[in-house]
Each structure stands twice: as structure tokens, then as C-alpha cells.
Amino acid sequence: MADHTRNLRAHNVRAEEGRGRPFGVVTRGTTGHNRLRRSDRWTVAHPRVRRLLLDAPHPLAVDVGYGASHTTTVEWASRLRTIRPDIEVVGLEIDPERVLPPRDGVRFELGGFELADYRPHLVRAFNVLRQYDVDQVERAWESVLSRLAPGGLFIEGTCDEIGRRAVWLLLDRDGPVSLTFAWDPGDVEKPSDLAERLPKILIHRNVPGERVHALLSAADQAWDRAAGWEPYGPRVRWRHARQMLIDEGWPVTPVRRNLRDNLLTVPWAAVAPEGWTA
Structure with missing residues (x-):
């Protein structure tokens, strides 16, 4: 921690x-x-x-x-x-x-x-x-x-x-626009491992009932369901997990090019703290 x-x-x-x-x-x-x-x-x-x-x-x-x-x-x-x-x-x-x-x-x-x-x-x-x-x-x-x-x-x-x-x-x-998670595909066991690197405004909001917690939980679940792609490497597995999030209705920004990093970008509204009014 x-x-x-x-x-x-x-x-x-x-x-x-x-x-x-x-x-x-x-x-x-x-x-x-x-x-x-x-x-x-x-x-x-x-x-x-x-x-x-x-x-x-x-x-x-x-x-x-x-x-x-x-x-x-x-x-x-x-x-x-x-x-x-x-x-x-x-x-x-x-x-x-x-x-x-x-x-x-x-x-x-x-x-x-x-x-x-x-x-x-x-x-x-x-x-x-x-x-x-x-x-x-x-x-x-x-x-x-x-x-x-x-x-x-x-x-x-x-x-x-x-x-x-x-x-x-x-x-x-006007304020926050988006939140992005980026990680070395070989360094992370599951997306929620990045929770400890959340910006200060969100670090204490990673608890049940908050949007950022819901996003990370959904990302972990998608990652687990994409386990069949693991033989092709963590980049391929994450690409399929990210598509699962999109299919579930999460407003994930599409990645339109090949990247070295695993990325997850969502609009601020998808993770804003409960009661956020700014």
C-alpha cells in the first residue's frame, strides 16, 4: 500500500x-x-x-x-x-x-x-x-x-x-476532462493494481459506491474473462478486456493505433466522486 x-x-x-x-x-x-x-x-x-x-x-x-x-x-x-x-x-x-x-x-x-x-x-x-x-x-x-x-x-x-x-x-x-490509466503490460497482474497511483482527488475514493471503484472492478472482471487470450501476451489480452468494457457500456476512449502500453481512458464523468459539482 x-x-x-x-x-x-x-x-x-x-x-x-x-x-x-x-x-x-x-x-x-x-x-x-x-x-x-x-x-x-x-x-x-x-x-x-x-x-x-x-x-x-x-x-x-x-x-x-x-x-x-x-x-x-x-x-x-x-x-x-x-x-x-x-x-x-x-x-x-x-x-x-x-x-x-x-x-x-x-x-x-x-x-x-x-x-x-x-x-x-x-x-x-x-x-x-x-x-x-x-x-x-x-x-x-x-x-x-x-x-x-x-x-x-x-x-x-x-x-x-x-x-x-x-x-x-x-x-x-472548465475542469477535469478525462482520466487515463497506463501501465507496462508485463508489470501488472490486474488493472486495479493501479489504484495506488490514482491522483490525489481520487485516491481515497476507491471504495464501494464510488464510480472509480466500479470502473476498476469492472476492468478486473473483464481481465479475468479475457484470460483465454493470455497465451498471446498481456497486450492482446488487455485489448480484448478493454473491448468487453466498451461492450458493457463503459465510455472507454478507443485506442486507434498499436501501443507499447496498456491504456484505459474514460471521461471524467465516469469516475467523478459522488457529489462532485465542480
Whole structure:
């Protein structure tokens, strides 16, 4: 079971606005090469992201809380440049000691969820809000979403230490749009193993009666029924399990190309917490 004991509280964004102070707290900052590759692959293939970056006159992407190393931000920049070679990428860290000199065409600056007064087209925050209290999440979202460029998007999620299991939300200025699960086909025994990587807004909602619990339970059941495809490998087995979910009426986003990762994407409405009104 994941350790949630070291949750952190951020400054009240409303109290900090206009004072030139970053909004957030210093997190553990662990990272590693290719840790966010699953999210990056999904991002550069997403039609809405591609359209946004291709249409922007001067696209800007901001990586919030890149941690103790530049690695994942530089990798993200390299992958985004397959869409727009001229995209500007900035990494923000709230810890001044982690702010690095520019490298590989990426600038690193002091900042948090106030985005250092930038108005980016694309924002990413991975493994950051997971370390906050749940009642801080929507405030951080609000801070980011209110500062996006027109049509801007925000990817917020979490993954394991070496990036084999990842779950993230896509948000626009109106709030959450979709939830995506991505995993190494050879690393997961059943889809619900990803529950411990749910974003903070959902991590405590994986209980009977909640939509995200129902989705993961249905995914496990479909995975079990697809066991006959196991000799062909976990990718093939998951492809048939995912189709079973679609046939049962789950609004699963179709996967239209061959992928290295097992993926499950659903609209936010399919997993939103009971009583969600935002």
C-alpha cells in the first residue's frame, strides 16, 4: 500500500497572489530517466494536444515541480518538439536550491502552481499533488486553470518510482476532462493494481459506491474473462478486456493505433466522486 502519511500543505493561493511568492510546498523531488514516458507518449499522440500546439503562434509548456533533476522536463521537451520544434518549455520548482541553469533548450525557474505568471498552452504536474492534502487539490487546479492560455490544457497525475504504472487527469479551463490509466503490460497482474497511483482527488475514493471503484472492478472482471487470450501476451489480452468494457457500456476512449502500453481512458464523468459539482 502506498504511503500517504507525508502529506503536505501548500500556502493559501489567495493569500499569496500578488506577493511574488510561489504557491506550493517543497516535495520529495524524486525522479529518474524515462519515469514519465507513458504520459509523454500519450500526450504527443493526443489529438487535442497536437491541435493546440500546432495552432498556437508561440506555444509554451510549463512543467510544475520537476523535482531534484532536470531529466523528465528535458525528456518532455524533446517529445513535445516532435509536434512543434519551436515550443518553449519552462520547468518550475518551488525549492530555490533545485533551480538549474538552462540546458537542452529548457529554462528552469522558481515557481509553483501560480505558474510564475506565465500563461502556457500546456502544463504538467506529476507526482506533486499526491504529496498534498486532498483539500488542497482543487485550489491548486484553480490556480493553474485560471492562468492557461485560451484552449490550454493541464495534465496532473502520478506514477510509480520507475514509471511502469501511471494514472493522470487531463483538465481544461472548465475542469477535469478525462482520466487515463497506463501501465507496462508485463508489470501488472490486474488493472486495479493501479489504484495506488490514482491522483490525489481520487485516491481515497476507491471504495464501494464510488464510480472509480466500479470502473476498476469492472476492468478486473473483464481481465479475468479475457484470460483465454493470455497465451498471446498481456497486450492482446488487455485489448480484448478493454473491448468487453466498451461492450458493457463503459465510455472507454478507443485506442486507434498499436501501443507499447496498456491504456484505459474514460471521461471524467465516469469516475467523478459522488457529489462532485465542480
